[in-house]
Amino acid sequence: MPSSTFTDVCRINVKGGDGGAGCMSFRREAHVPKGGPDGGDGGHGGNVILEADPQLSSLIDYRFKHHFRAERGTHGKGSRKHGKDGEDLVLKVPVGTVVHELDPETLEPAFDVADLTHPGQRVIVAPGGIGGKGNIHFVTSVRRAPAFAEKGEPAVEHWIELEMKLMADAALVGMPSVGKSSIIARISAARPKIADYPFTTLVPNLGMVRAKDGSSFVVADVPGLIEGASEGKGLGHQFLRHIERSALILHVVDVTGGYEGRDAVEDYKTINEELAAYASELAERPQIVVANKCDMPGTEDAIERLRQAAEKDGRPFFEVSAVTGEGLDELVINTSVEVRKLRNAAKSDEDTELSQALNERAERQRRRRDNAISIRMESQGIWRVSGGAVERMVIQTDWDNDEAIAYLQHRFDRIGLDDRLADAGCKNGDEVRILGFAFTYEGADQDDEFAELNEDEDLVVLDDGDEDGGETEVLHV
Ligand SMILES: Nc1nc2c(ncn2[C@@H]2O[C@H](COP(=O)(O)OP(=O)(O)OP(=O)(O)O)[C@@H](O)[C@H]2O)c(=O)[nH]1
Ligand SMILES: [Mg+2]
Structure with missing residues (x-):
């Protein structure tokens, strides 16, 4: 996967097909002067369905077209003929798309409808209307010849928000200018911009990394985080949610302390505090500590202290240089092993159960x-x-x-x-x-x-x- 920018969040308006009308009709036969009612039901409207497609890597298809409607059901006919159900409209979205229902009044996200984490996973985002009943349904002892039928149920139109969250196995996280982009450029085919000023990276980059043992994993280079990021400071906040999607954090620390002469261990602690403040489970996310710029002279003390801090937290520690390439092979092979472990641990059927539960909850909320x-x-x-x-x-x-x-x-x-x-x-x-x-x-x-x-x-x-x-x-x- 080459480096990519992508449409991150978009809003679309979806509406299932309306139900077809039920039919009001009476049997007409030569020898039956007053035939009984025989109006068929209207067809059901089609649903609007989202499907996770592993071929897609962005929501760009939804940038310019915003309204999606499924086909309506056709009307019922005489002789108990039912109308035809409308076709479903299937919209493909990238794997990793989260669907939010928007409040119809404020247009603010109201609740999550689905988290499409598996290829082929589907969710109905706009159910079609039910077909109206034909007059055959309305016969009672006092009403033998009901001269009416039900109109079709109109489908409900509403807005949803699609949010594509990165599906990277590991995320490169750290302060600005610590060398995250330099590392992804070294270990994958991604070619992000690299420069000696903070916030060079403005959107996350994805890179496919192939380890020497033949395995591969996806790594994300996320814009730098600063103190206060969890409260919205800097650029990092909007990307913290992408980090949530990665099973493993590669925490990059600049052992030179950068221009400001920061302390490597302080940086390490600050970033971990921001992660914890954003979401407590991020603090528990498996993390590998990567000491970068180890080619620079005078960094031995910082490296040693950082190693101790990482060890104290029980995290693997690697010394690397994105400039010379030193230590990167070892980092890649260890990351790959860790990623495989985490993938096996995250049993996919558990995820499916979770997303089913989410679907059911969304449906209940909608009905409610x-x-x-x-x-x-x-x-x-x-x-x-x-x-x-x-x-x-x-x-x-x-x-x-x-x-x-x-x-x-x-x-x-x-x-x-x-x-x-x-x-x-x-x-x-x-x-x-x-x-x-x-x-x-x-x-x-x-x-x-x-x-x-x-x-x-x-x-x-x-x-x-x-x-x-x-x-x-x-x-x-
Ligand atoms: N000496 C040395 N310099 C490095 C190393 N890695 C990165 N740099 C330099 O550090 C500066 C920042 O590198 P980037 O890769 O852009 O850093 P970043 O973490 O992606 O920065 P942001 O995108 O701004 O968050 C660049 O000038 C790099 O050349 C390294 O291992 N050794
Ligand atoms: Mg960068």
Whole structure:
């Protein structure tokens, strides 16, 4: 892998395909004057899926195109013909991409959806809408010929953030100008800029290192860290998260102390404190201490003291010179052995379990938000009901059709909306608004012609929630 710069973070807007509408139709046969209902269901919309592709090394494909939509489901037809499901849209991203859900209001990252660490790993980032049911589903003992069908479920559009984290086996970490880039240039084909001023390296470089025993590993050269980096000082902060992805830290220390005449052991401690302050597990990450610039005269004392500090911390220690090449072979072979050990230790099935757990959690959070219903009094006698699921029920309804409206009333009953409104203080005759639609509230107990329908959709169970003030937020996991 040559040295590479890359698009690090990008935001895209994804939407699954809408569900196709269910069909309202009746059988027509010569000898059957009034055929029964035979409208088929709408097809489900396609999903937008992200897939980790080992061929990709950047998110550059998403720099200019931001909107991605999967195909919609087609409508159901008569003779119980179901609509066709929409095709999934599969977006390829590099291995090492983390997916964040953005809060729809603030557009700030709200929670992690997935961590795509394995080639071929997939995650649905925008599920398609469910197809509407055809009128065959709405037959009850009192409603033999339901003259309505459900519209398709519209898919939800939302923004996600893709963040590519480096997937290097080892990261070269240290103060500016200690020789990190010089080392990666010596041990790999990467050709980063090398200069005697701090912050020469502005973005991480990756290099593939081939050890003499034939094994290889990926090393990252990360911009220099300074004291305060964990609080955002210098350039290093944004790259500390890349270090998190490397199983091994190659901690490079300049034994000359640089122009400022710093102390090598102090530098070593400062960097470790910054790593620990950024994330406590970074302090425990396996680390090899690399004393660089050992070709320079007068460094013996610093080398010795640094060796002792490293030994005290139980870390392997190597003396090298990126200028003469001295000690680098030994460093590479030892790093390679260490990397192999760490790779074997990180059992991939454990990672998969972790990422599955993450997927499930994201799905739960999404549903929870979607099923949450909030009831708010807009003004005297006027109530605003909002929430993804309840709003979709309204959108799926054909408002020119009384039967469809009666069925919507049944769905409201099932999710306990009428009771919730009553609890919030809604009175008969009050106006209830959902999206752009308004209803007159007529109390909770009404005839339900659909009561006996056997529906397979998940019940949105409303629990009590907080009851302070006019607004109630009801969550269902
Ligand atoms: N004498 C000597 N000089 C070195 C050695 N390694 C690096 N240098 C010099 O140190 C300076 C900084 O080297 P870089 O490799 O750019 O250092 P860096 O750690 O990548 O610096 P940043 O990217 O700014 O964080 C350059 O002038 C190098 O030539 C070495 O082993 N011996
Ligand atoms: Mg550099």
